[in-house]
Amino acid sequence: MKQITLNEYMTDNAWFNRDGTMTIAPKWVRGDRCGNCDKWQILPIEEQPPDGWGVMGLCGSHMSKNKQKTSQSSFCQEFKNKYE
Numbered sequence: 626m627k628q629i630t631l632n633e634y635m636t637d638n639a640w641f642n643r644d645g646t647m648t649i650a651p652k653w654v655r656g657d658r659c660g661n662c663d664k665w666q667i668l669p670i671e672e673q674p675p676d677g678w679g680v681m682g683l684c685g686s687h688m689s690k691n692k693q694k695t696s697q698s699s700f701c702q703e704f705k706n707k708y709e
Contacts, residue, residue, distance in 0.1 A: 639661060641680045641697050654698050664685040665697070668694070
């Protein structure tokens with residue numbers, strides 16, 4: 626069995642709670658998602674939806690000129706891993 630690095634662990638398993646804390650991601654989420662992208666930043670807790678409705682952030686991609694709100698589980702073709 627191969628031991629994984631901290632970067633591999635964070636990329637595959639990092640998942641934000643609405644208060645900004647992190648937990649282990651559900652198995653169904655992709656590694657190349659907004660929550661792991663260096664163009665994405667989590668919104669403050671007062672701007673988050675209610676518990677169970679996901680965690681939102683702002684995408685700083687050039688495709689979203691006005692910093693579009695996206696879920697941490699969304700993804701696009703401009704993904705750049707912030708843990709590398």
